[in-house]
Amino acid sequence: MTEGWADILHPGERVLWQGQPDQSIQWRGPAIPFAFFGVTFAVFALLWMVKTYLSGGYWLFGLFQFCTGLVITAAPLLIGPFIARRTWYSLSSRRAFFANDLPFSGKTLLALDLRPSLGVEFDGKNPGTIRFQGRAEPIIGRQFDSAPAFAQLPDARTVYGLIRDIQKGSV
Secondary structure, eight states: OOTTOTTTSOTTOOEEEEEOOOOSOOOOTTHHHHHHHHHHHHHHHHHHHHHHHHTTSOTTHHHHHHHHHHHHHHHHHHHHHHHHHTEEEEEESSEEEEEEEETTTEEEEEEEEOOTTOOEEEOOOSSEEEEESSOOEEEESOOOSSOOEEEEETTHHHHHHHHHHHHHTOO
16 A cells, blocks of 8 residues: 555555545535526526427527536536546545545645644544544645545545544554
8 A cells, every 4th residue: 555655655654544535426515506507597498499499490599508507407416526536535644645636737645644633523424524624735736725624435434433543643
């Protein structure tokens, strides 16, 4: 597990866990209102196209609006899994690592010291999210604007226990 980590890890530090977020399509959060709006937009465009076709008008003009509605519906559902496939999390014996490789923003690697005073919250869900109260420092790329988190982990409860063990110094 330590292949490729030689220039990143401190002396005596070792990688204990690596994982990725759940990559399935999920109906949650902002995806629901966007999908509702997109479906409504597409249905109105489709009705307009049918009415225009039946009256002998140029119905193809509505095709752009119909496709826009479909994109508004599908984009929030597909963006999450796309980002998840390009996101990796790691825990070492001293730090949490957050890595992304996204188009337009490039590769980023951030590290956060898991000192005992660092606040860590687990939402208790499966897949679950673990939020950290500190600021992660960039190793490669630039700083994220949001608080660091291990989002949508299939084994979040186990990872949370490992983080607590690291903070206690028992690993």
